Structure formats: C-alpha cells, structure tokens
Amino acid sequence: MFPExxxxxxxxxxxxxxxxxxxxxxxxxxxxxxxxxxxxxxxFAGGVMIAASIWSLLIPAIEMSQDMDVPAWLPAxxxxxxxxxxxxxxxxxxxxxxxxxxxEEAEGIRTPWRKSTLLILAITLHNIPEGLAxxxxxxxxxxxxxxxxxxxxxxxxxxxxxxxxxxxSMPLRREGMxxxxxxxxxxxxxxxxxxxxxxxxxAVVFAKPLLPYALGFAAGAMIFVVVEEVIPESQRGGxxxxxxxxxxxxxxxxxxLDVAFG
Numbered sequence: 001m002f003p004e005x006x007x008x009x010x011x012x013x014x015x016x017x018x019x020x021x022x023x024x025x026x027x028x029x030x031x032x033x034x035x036x037x038x039x040x041x042x043x044f045a046g047g048v049m050i051a052a053s054i055w056s057l058l059i060p061a062i063e064m065s066q067d068m069d070v071p072a073w074l075p076a077x078x079x080x081x082x083x084x085x086x087x088x089x090x091x092x093x094x095x096x097x098x099x100x101x102x103x104e105e106a107e108g109i110r111t112p113w114r115k116s117t118l119l120i121l122a123i124t125l126h127n128i129p130e131g132l133a134x135x136x137x138x139x140x141x142x143x144x145x146x147x148x149x150x151x152x153x154x155x156x157x158x159x160x161x162x163x164x165x166x167x168x169s170m171p172l173r174r175e176g177m178x179x180x181x182x183x184x185x186x187x188x189x190x191x192x193x194x195x196x197x198x199x200x201x202x203a204v205v206f207a208k209p210l211l212p213y214a215l216g217f218a219a220g221a222m223i224f225v226v227v228e229e230v231i232p233e234s235q236r237g238g239x240x241x242x243x244x245x246x247x248x249x250x251x252x253x254x255x256x257l258d259v260a261f262g
Contacts, residue, residue, distance in 0.1 A: 009138035009201040012154035013131050013194040019158040023165025024186025027173050033166065035237040041163030042234035043243035046226045047250025048160040053219035055258035056153040057133060060140065061215035079216025087129060087224040096122035099167060099233050116172050123168050123189040126229060129221030130157050131193030135200025136214045152261035156254040161190060
C-alpha cells in the first residue's frame with residue numbers, strides 16, 4: 001500500500017505546487033495588487049489552514065486514538081505541541097523576512113542575503129507544514145481505507161496556495177525584479193511541499209502507530225504558521241475587518257470541503 005500513498009501524496013502536492021505557480025503567474029498580468037486584496041487573500045489562507053488543522057488533522061488523530069492505551073486526546077495534543085515547537089525552532093534559525101516588513105526586521109540567523117531571498121524563504125518555511133500535512137493525510141489512507149479526507153485537504157491547501165504564490169511574486173516585482181524571475185521565484189517557494197509530503201507519507205506508512213502523533217504534529221506546525229505569520233501579516237495594512245472576513249470565508253470553505261468529501 002505504501003507506494004500508492006506516496007505516489008498519491010506526490011500527485012496531490014503537484015497540484016498544490018501548480019496552484020502556487022498559478023498565483024505567481026499573476027505577475028504577468030499586473031505589476032502590483034492592492035493591499036486590500038492581498039490582506040483579504042492572506043486572511044483567506046489563514047482560515048483554510050485553521051479549518052484544515054481541525055477537520056483534516058486533529059479530529060482524525062483523536063478518532064484514531066480511541067482504541068489506544070492512552071487517553072484519546074493525548075497523541076493529538078503531544079503531536080500538536082511538537083509541531084509548534086519544531087516550526088518555532090526553524091523560525092529562529094532559518095533566515096527569512098515577513099511580507100511588508102523592512103529588511104532590518106528579518107528573522108533567523110543574520111545573513112547578508114537580499115530582501116527578495118528572505119521573502120522567498122519565509123513562504124518556503126510556511127509551505128513545509130502544508131506539504132507535511134498532505135503527506136501524512138495520504139499516508140493515513142492505508143489505515144482509514146478512505147482517500148476522500150486527504151483529497152479534501154489537498155484541494156483546500158491548493159486553493160489557499162494561489163494567494164501565497166501571488167504574495168511572493170508581487171513583492172519581488174515591486175523590488176524591481178523582472179516578471180519572469182518574479183514568477184520563477186514565486187512558484188519555487190512551493191517546491192518544498194512535494195518533498196515534505198513524501199517525508200510525511202513515508203514516515204506514517206512505516207510507523208503506523210505514530211500516525212495520530214504525526215497528524216497532530218502537522219496541525220501544530222500549520223497553526224504556528226497561521227498565528228505567527230499569516231494572520232499578523234493580513235492585519236498590518238489596516239484592513240482588519242476585510243482580512244478577518246477573508247479568514248472566516250477560508251475557514252468555512254475548508255470546513256465544507258472536508259465535511260462534504262468526508
């Protein structure tokens with residue numbers, strides 16, 4: 001079964017990577033986009049990630065733990081905290097720069113790297129838990145005997161990857177980079193998702209007892225990204241209500257997708 005799970009995870013993240021590239025391709029149509037639109041899209045992405053963490057990762061993790069010799073909530077809780085700690089540690093080490101901030105506020109180890117490189121690394125860090133979540137979800141197919149929850153997760157993440165690709169390519173274009181190079185680096189930020197997906201799928205297929213912990217880990221990593229990066233960035237432009245409504249719309253769409261497919 002494991003080759004099928006890995007292949008499906010790879011195909012699914014091929015789709016999410018494609019959606020990142022599609023968003024990055026918007027740079028060929030225009031040089032810039034209004035801050036209101038970007039903030040609403042970032043809020044939307046955050047809402048999708050929160051809903052995916054709950055319905056596609058944490059709830060299945062708790063359900064899988066019902067027959068284990070530990071409280072049903074424990075694997076999900078431990079995995080969730082471990083995922084947040086892992087991303088928090090990576091955030092402290094990997095040089096990156098959040099959107100709309102000056103280069104002086106770059107995080108991680110200090111480097112002489114250009115602002116454009118730091119922006120790309122920020123979205124790359126953001127995409128690691130998304131790829132991992134998809135890989136773990138498809139790795140769980142052999143246990144759940146149902147591929148539809150994993151498909152719903154991939155669709156939801158793919159939808160929110162569109163604004164992520166755009167959020168990379170547009171700032172790079174504003175920095176003076178050519179349209180082609182802005183697109184190239186925008187889509188390149190999504191390359192990490194297939195890699196993380198394969199790692200996640202392989203890990204849970206070969207160690208099935210770890211599956212609830214792995215689902216919680218992916219959820220914790222995604223929630224860390226939402227709280228530390230996505231939501232704050234969506235609120236910095238002063239479009240608080242618009243970004244919040246975008247988050248609510250993303251949450252509802254992901255919730256509907258997961259329930260409908262599940």
